[in-house]
Amino acid sequence: MKKTLAAVLILILSATMLIAATVETDFIPPEFVQYMKPLHLRLDIIGEGDEIEEVYLFYKKANLDYVQVLMDPGVGMNPYYDATIPGSFIDQPISFYFRIIKNDMLEQTIPGIDPINNPYYIPIKRSAEKREKVDTSFQILSPDQEYNYQNDDFMVAISYFTLEDQLEGKTIKLFFDGKDVTSQTTITSNILVFKPASVKPTTHKVEIVIYNADGSVFRQKNWIVQVQKVPTVQKLPVSVNGDLLIDSRLTMYDADSSSYYHDKDNEFRSIGRLRLWGGKNWFRYKGRIYISSEERSTRQPYNRYSLDFYVPHFNLHLGDHNQVFSNTTIAGKNVRGVGGELKFGFFKLSSFYGQIQRHIKGTMELDTTDTVVDTFFTGGYYNRNSFGVRMQFGNERGFYVSLNALKTKDDMKSEDYAQNPKDNIVVGLDSKLSLFKSRLQFGWEVSASLLNNNIAPGVLTKDKLDSLGIDLPFDPESLEGIFVINQNVEPYKLSLSNIAAEGYLRTFFMHNLLNIRYSYVGGSFNTLANPYLQNDKAGFNIMDNVTLINNQLTFGLGYHAYNDNIRDTKGATTYTKGILLNAGYYPYKDLPNLSMNFQQTKITNEISDTMYLPVDRLNNIVTVTTSYKRPIHIFSPTDTRFTLGYSYTKTVDQEDDRYKYNTNNIRFGIISDFTEIPMSTRLSFGYISRDDRYLPEGDTTFVDTKSNYFTVGLTEEFRPKIYNDGSFKTTIGYNLTRSTGDVRYMKHYISCGVHNQVKILPSDTFLSFELAYLIYQDKDDETKDYNQMRGVLKLTQKF
């Protein structure tokens, strides 16, 4: 029974994770970019956005490589990230995509399908403004923006090439800051050059005058030129780039003495992250320190320290780093130790050694005050060390085959009050074939494992084996250094149950991305280095996505089917099947966007043992979103976008009423960006209706609740030009939520924030401060009322 519940819980959690794992965003690409004008891109996050670690923008033009930019998180109630592509880059159409790095180190891209080959593509539009006719008699060739505008190499060069034939009998004079410097100037028939002995880093006036023979002015022109100071740069033996992030959040509560929040402690969370990278010639390095106030000795580490070195043929990783061999060995697990890759031509050797679990102290207290001795035991954790070797033959962009070996073992000496120290060996083989510039990929992997669930009793001796009547062709004691063999080894006999295998096919032709994946994980297959790999599960997943008309039209169709109990060792087999349909239309022209999603998951079980409870659950999620952008004059010209979204979620279990859940969610938003004044307005309305069912504590009858939530929010963002070399913006917002029905409350959320980009050091500094105040009023129970104040201070320094 417990196992069934656990399996069902895992399935629900998995499904929840699948849904929660996707960050929902709101982004409509611009119709075009203006020639040589900066392009501001803003990615709005729907929801809290707490799961996001950072967001990158990748942009490029023509066939050049992508440029990567860390997007700047915005302030205010509605999370967003923005970045700017500099105008100097935009002389051709621009392609770009976003990459979201989440807290769990998983990634998500927008567009989601093969963004590198299939990014957003924005055509260029040259300004239609009529240019005033410019006098081309004189051309100032220097100062030049690249060479001669600094105080140490300043030079004036003026060409009068087109006047060359009209200069007979005329006199040319040059004035610099009003002084006649003609005598220090080299004057030829079509050009003059003046090199001042010294020049101050400020603005200067340059004037050329051509006089007729009678002294009257033939032609004349002035320029104001800016001379820059030569920056004094301390040259280091290697380049150093980096950024520093400090993010501190304080939440304080205020409530009546009867409220739960009255005694609630203030919450303070702070993180600091320093990243450094650079190199010289063939040498590169990268370092990262991440320190969190959440770090406790009683749980697994939050802090991270890493230092990586890259030289030709060899990479070295010290400290915390992620290791990826294959999905069935180690994939994305943080290792605290040392790792490296050695690569020569078609051969690559990867290896690592380090901790994948830190020891946590357990406790045991004996209460001897009574005749019966009570024992209070809190289990700790052992240091879990892992060692892996991977030999790869071939090339990732063509064909390779790899051999993997992984050994993970708990260090029993590291903790006295932990239980069931484990020993695990996984060996595997994986291979991938990529053709047509990776547009067709076929890969497979197979691994086998041995797990000892408790090595504390030690290795089985020969005598013990004899007494148990087990005949092994080797002496377990002689293999103790490799693997501890005793009665807790799983599997007891080698079979398909200790095998895991996966195969996948990925094709991307004619804007059609097809993914097919099959996986089989035996009931006795275990790898301690990938705790997310669920064993005793087999099935497949097919997903096909089509994008047409330059990403403007998308269709997706997916199906998955999995089941557990693959060796019929349980009293119930749970089947999970699901379909996914989506379609989207994102025209660049002045037409509304439309996206539709439908997701259905069905979980049933086949019971052969009456102690298991039946499950017949159906979950449907429908989401429809449309948005429309058009210019509207609201006391000033605006780009105004209207968004209307509807989602419907329904979960029904034919066998168990507890899982009944129903929501309807409608949201409507208006976003106005004022094009002539530095301001934007966001107005949003939302309505959610919810049906829930729960079992009150100590009761046996389920209670149905029905609630309605109305929200209205208004946010103003101002971007006044306070600094010439930085950006400043400030946000104020108000959000009201009113709930009616069986759950009745009123919530006011007032926030204000400032965000500034300044140059404290020679490079950019970003400073954000946000203050929010929440007032919660429960209409039925005043003891639940509380006020909350939240402050966020964030500093990012790039160097």
Next chain:
Amino acid sequence: MKKIIVLVTIQILFLSFLCADMTPSAVVLKSSGVIELHRQDETKNISDGEILYSGDEIISKEASLAAIRFVDDGAIIKLFANSILTINTEKTENRLDKNLYLEVGELWSKVSKEKGTYEIETPTAVAAVKGTDFLTEVKESGETWLFTFEGVVELKSDLGTVEVDKGETGVATKDSAPSSRKTKKGEVRKEVKDEIESQVETNVMEIEFKDASGQTKTMKIFYK
């Protein structure tokens, strides 16, 4: 006597031709390392602000670089290390036609559309362009390599002609007609690529305004 008159006339005509040709063509905006200038029988090292004339030969030594702008503001070029370049220009009305001869080495060019013709001759080919951004490299063997970053360049030799589009490499040898293909990663030396790309990192803003006396002035602001 007649012979003397004829000889003197020829000499005067030749000198007039030489004088007519001594029209400034370009100015050196920036030079680093050792850049030699050969002008008729004179040889000297170039410094910033040097005015260049038609017929000047420029030789860049090891780890040297010269940035040159033409007087009609129609092109800016960068001559990389270990290169030999001869500048030939001819003024026709208000246009300056430019014909450069790159004997060996690497030359990057950014050419403005509205100005005169622009051609680079090499021992094996001629590159003719109108408004583009490209790099020409002449190897020791005389092979001409051309990398187009923007626009189209026509690469022609006695054996044929090929158009080298943006993102393509054109190759002309003594024995075969010019051909073009996609530029491969790493074909343009990193130092050269960095130097070329450094140009777009700086921006210029021109503002025209009138002062108190009503005079029109232009402010150029350079920013990175």
